[in-house]
Amino acid sequence: MAFNQEQLWFNASERIPWHDKLDGEDALQKHVHELVSLGNLEAAVSLLLSTPPEGSNFYPNALRAVVLSSAVSQSLHELAVKVVAANMVRTDKSLSGTHLLCAVGRYQEACSQLQDAGCWNDAATLAASHLHGSDYARVLQRWADYVLRGEHNMWRALILYVAAGALPEALDTLRKSQRPDTAAMFLLACHETYSQALSESEPEDDTSVLALTPTPEQTEKLRFPSKNVADEDLIAVSEVFGQYQQKLVHLCMDAEPTSD
Template sequence: MDQQDRLVSIGNLEAAVSLLLSTPPESSYFSANALRAVALSSAVSTSLLELAVKVVAANMVRTDRSLSGTHLLCAVGRHQEACSQLQDAGCWTDAATLAATHLKGTDYARALILYVAAGALPEALASLRGAQQPDTAAMFILACQEIHSEYLSSLDDELRSSDKLVNLPGLNPESEDVHAVGEYYGQYQRKLVHLCMDSQPFSD
């Protein structure tokens, strides 16, 4: 009988979970022990389950199995950490989908900041579109274009005319996504106008 089996048999589940989580990611027993740790921790407490999932997910990143780790994080409601893990692994499209679906408020803003910092502007735009935020998506494009324009104005004429610098990478005005945001934002504004015109004036 293995040590973890003895711990389980005497009811010391926390110690068994700790021992299972100590399995190095390079071990051939890692996957099996990781799943056992998660299963056992769920029988102890929610906090231990979340801790076990975080440890397993972090170890999976080290072995290029980040998607498996994010599935576990999502299963226990740790969507922000799952999104960060996907971004760290360079899975920007998956991270954008997750952010648009599950993140709100400051968590969502933090995810967008990471996109911009990494130069993943198309993914940030996709995240905003997926979250059905046409006004924010339009403002994001305008802000990026204004910053890019200011950057170009600081360059000398030769560099400024370079084909590689004229358009903002990922947010070219002729891009299908950028054009779609403009169209959708126009529809959004027209709906707002109609709502304002159809609403009754306030009175005392």
């Protein structure tokens, strides 16, 4: 029969290799049409995603790739969205790309793309709306790193580090900037806040009361709410601050008295 189902499918399959040998947008569209007709949507999506972002047909091909991928699987749909969004960044369409990522719940990657494009405030706003815990902190900490090294604004970077809960990075920044007085005050503020939080926590039984009751050694030791800071670092800050105080005393003693 002229319209035998198996024969039609076989003829279409035979044409696929010929399309691979042809170049140009028309050949690509015919190739995609054959793949969709044969039900090979995954190969059609892959072919559509190969369209360079500088091409005039990038957006219609990207739209079809995203729609067709949703009919295959969730994983392929998310992959297609990620590829299209990444290509949009290359053509300075980062905002449109992040919208696609948000549509499939990829908020962390959307924030990263916004930050790569220099949209730091937009990334922080998006993170505050949709991310929590370490994911949210990661966005703020990357912003803080940029502010510190790119804008050379230490004080603004410190605010972002603290907001992200990156207290060790904030303390390290103060130490490297040779500000022992500020580092010591920051360390003392963390110690007092952390100690107060521990004392205000309600114990469940007598055992936990004993566990929370500090020993004399713990009372004298500075408490820092992070496991990423070694005791040696805390001691170093205290020692440097002590040396700084001694230097101030000598400067004051050597200075001539002033009269009003």
